[in-house]
Amino acid sequence: MKIDKKILARVEQEMDKYHGRFEKYFPRSEPREQSRKYLQGLLSAQDRRNGWELAETVGDSVPDRTQRLLYRSSWDLNGVLDEHIQFAAEQVGTPHGTFVIDETGFLKSGKSSAGVQRQYTGTAGKITNCQIGVFLGYASGQGSMLLDRRLYMPKVWCEDVKKREKVQVPKELTFATKPRQALEMLRHAVSDLGFPGRWVVGDEVYGGSVFRAEVAKLELKYVLAVSCTDTVKKVPGEFSGRPLFSFWPEETSMSVDRIARNIPDRCWHSLVTKAGERAPIRYLWAAIRVMIATAEEGWLLIRRSLSDRDEMAFYFSNAPAETSVKTLARIALQRAEIEKCFSEAKTEAGMDEYEVRLWPAWYRHITLSMMAHAFLSATKKTFDHAILRQCLPRARCSSPGSAEPRRHRKRLFFHGLAKVQSQKEITGNEMSLPRPLLQSGST
Numbered sequence: 001m002k003i004d005k006k007i008l009a010r011v012e013q014e015m016d017k018y019h020g021r022f023e024k025y026f027p028r029s030e031p032r033e034q035s036r037k038y039l040q041g042l043l044s045a046q047d048r049r050n051g052w053e054l055a056e057t058v059g060d061s062v063p064d065r066t067q068r069l070l071y072r073s074s075w076d077l078n079g080v081l082d083e084h085i086q087f088a089a090e091q092v093g094t095p096h097g098t099f100v101i102d103e104t105g106f107l108k109s110g111k112s113s114a115g116v117q118r119q120y121t122g123t124a125g126k127i128t129n130c131q132i133g134v135f136l137g138y139a140s141g142q143g144s145m146l147l148d149r150r151l152y153m154p155k156v157w158c159e160d161v162k163k164r165e166k167v168q169v170p171k172e173l174t175f176a177t178k179p180r181q182a183l184e185m186l187r188h189a190v191s192d193l194g195f196p197g198r199w200v201v202g203d204e205v206y207g208g209s210v211f212r213a214e215v216a217k218l219e220l221k222y223v224l225a226v227s228c229t230d231t232v233k234k235v236p237g238e239f240s241g242r243p244l245f246s247f248w249p250e251e252t253s254m255s256v257d258r259i260a261r262n263i264p265d266r267c268w269h270s271l272v273t274k275a276g277e278r279a280p281i282r283y284l285w286a287a288i289r290v291m292i293a294t295a296e297e298g299w300l301l302i303r304r305s306l307s308d309r310d311e312m313a314f315y316f317s318n319a320p321a322e323t324s325v326k327t328l329a330r331i332a333l334q335r336a337e338i339e340k341c342f343s344e345a346k347t348e349a350g351m352d353e354y355e356v357r358l359w360p361a362w363y364r365h366i367t368l369s370m371m372a373h374a375f376l377s378a379t380k381k382t383f384d385h386a387i388l389r390q391c392l393p394r395a396r397c398s399s400p401g402s403a404e405p406r407r408h409r410k411r412l413f414f415h416g417l418a419k420v421q422s423q424k425e426i427t428g429n430e431m432s433l434p435r436p437l438l439q440s441g442s443t
Contacts, residue, residue, distance in 0.1 A: 011379065015040070018375050021087065025080045031073035034065045035368065041066075042350045042372040049350030070361040077364060081148065084371050085193055088138060088145045091378045093196045097140035098331060099189070099220070100338040101182045101202035103152065105130040106352050114167040114359040115153045133366065134178050136185040138197065139337035145377055146341050146370045147189055150181040151362055169359045179211040190218050199223065201335045207316065209293060216318055223301065223317045223331045228257035230314065232290040235297055256314045260302045263288065268304070269325050282306060287325040292316045301328045345373040 019036045026032035041054035051063030060066070105121025107130045120127045132152040138145055157163060158175040176184075182202070189195040200215050200222040207224040215222045231253040234245075247262045248254055263286060272280040284304040292298040298318045305311035315332050317323075345351040349372040354365040 014379055014382075015375065018087075018378075022080050022083055022371070025076040025083065028074065030065065031069050031075050034069045034073070035075070038066060038069060038368055039372045039375065042369055043348065043376060045350065049353040050355055070356055070364045071358065077360075077367060080371070081367055082193060084367065084374060085147050085189060085195060087378075088147055088374055089193070089195050091374070091381075092138060092140050092142040092145055094140040094142060095196050095198060097138055097142075097197040098199040098201055098334040098337075099147075099186060099197050100137040100139055100144075100335055101135070101186070101200070101206050102137065102335065102338045102342075103132050103134045103178060103205075104342045105132055106354075110357075112166070113357040114169060114362055115151050115157055117154050117156065119154065131362070132178075134181045134185075135338065135342075136182065136189060137338035137341050138195070139334050140197075143377055143381060144337040144341055145374050146338070146345060147195070148185040149363070149366050149370065150176075150185060151359065152178060152181065167358050179206050179208060182206055183211065183214050186215070186218065186220075190220070199331050199334070201331060203335065212292075212316065212318070221317065221319050223315050223319070223328055225332075225335075226256065226314050226316050228312070228314055229255055230316075231255050232259070232292055232300055235289050235291055256300055256302070257312070259288070259300065260286070260304070260312055260314070270306070271326055271329055283329070285325050285329045287328055289321060292318075297321075299323070299328060301325070301332060303329070303332065341373065344377070345369055348376055349373040 015036075019039060022035070023032055026035055037058040037060070038054065041057045042049055045053045045057045051066055054066055055061070055063040103121075105123035105128075107121075107124060107128060108116045109129065110116070111129070113131060115131050116129060118127055118129050119132060121130045121132060124130070134150045134152055135146055136148040138147050153169065153173065153175065155175050157169070158173070164171075164173075186200065190197070198221055200220050202224050204225045204227055207226040207230075212222060212224060215224075233253050234248060234250060236250075245263070248259065267286045267288065268284045269286070270282055271285050272282050284306060286302045286304075288300045288302075289297060290300045292300070296318070298316055301315040301317055303313040303315075313332075315328070317328055317331075319328060342351075346353075349369045351366060351369040351373070354362070356362055356365055
């Protein structure tokens with residue numbers, strides 16, 4: 001089907017503007033040009049994004065140039081990452097935004113890739129051979145994006161000098177837990193780059209007391225999941241005159257699970273806090289002021305299923321006392337936004353379809369994939385929302401038809417544009433052109 005040339009031209013133009021932000025970090029012309037091709041290939045390849053598929057998509061006869069970009073070419077990876085974070089701040093950053101921390105697995109069959117071993121990953125839902133990447137994401141009313149990444153290196157890898165040398169792990173790298181890696185990324189985004197935001201969310205891995213204390217030092221508010229066995233104490237005077245809390249003696253630590261099973265019904269609030277595929281999802285929520293540390297007052301937030309009383313989740317928060325339970329619940333569920341980013345980045349930008357084993361190459365591919373996903377997310381926002389709802393529910397970029405010469409490297413367009421064009425032909429309406437993705441002066 002014929003594609004609207006105006007929309008195609010605008011997308012090509014925006015890709016060139018976007019990549020222009022990063023050109024200063026590629027001092028030589030070959031890696032600079034190949035990075036542009038790599039972004040195009042990640043978004044355009046119709047099948048897997050392996051070396052040969054990417055080369056074919058962008059018009060290279062062999063994948064040698066792509067391999068040089070990931071393995072040997074000299075370019076400023078840290079500078080590219082910081083520019084990417086700045087772009088994300090311009091697109092989705094708000095003073096009340098939420099930093100989201102989570103990890104995702106990259107399944108592997110061999111044993112030679114950096115950091116690979118048998119370990120649990122939610123990607124497979126079991127212990128399997130994989131690499132684990134810890135990511136810092138961000139969500140606001142303007143959208144969601146991935147900001148930063150760390151490859152988790154298990155202790156066995158950090159202690160094996162020969163294995164480290166084979167995959168070019170830096171000599172100065174030492175073992176770091178996932179919470180420590182998350183803190184490094186969070187500090188860099190907030191303290192070094194001034195990324196705006198107010199909240200931090202994460203699962204139980206990141207709900208420990210040390211992590212919470214470090215987040216508070218950054219003057220951020222957290223809503224972090226904790227284990228059902230974590231204990232808290234009453235806030236002095238908080239429950240005076242309320243005999244239904246008599247199950248909880250003063251000055252006694254009690255597990256959050258036991259508290260949830262004994263609090264009175266009036267503490268629970270039925271709230272719609274998430275939109276499901278078929279209907280809004282409703283949970284029961286309770287928020288109680290407690291002492292979550294020796295001298296720290298905060299919130300215990302509890303989520304319970306309407307259909308199964310035993311299905312509960314627990315969170316600690318340092319939010320102010322006047323914060324509503326609805327606000328706490330909404331922030332807690334923001335963690336789902338990073339899962340959405342993982343799904344899009346893997347499906348639409350080839351984040352998990354790499355064929356590299358070296359430590360530096362992993363970081364290069366993942367960074368370029370996050371950039372491709374950020375461009376895709378930002379460009380989707382520029383299209384008319386009615387068109388998006390009808391035609392781009394699962395937007396994907398594709399290369400043009402075989403009739404187009406492959407030497408036209410900038411032929412990039414959305415997979416859903418054919419449906420948009422079809423809608424235009426049916427209705428006779430002109431399509432809305434996207435607004436400029438990059439504001440003047442941003443490059």
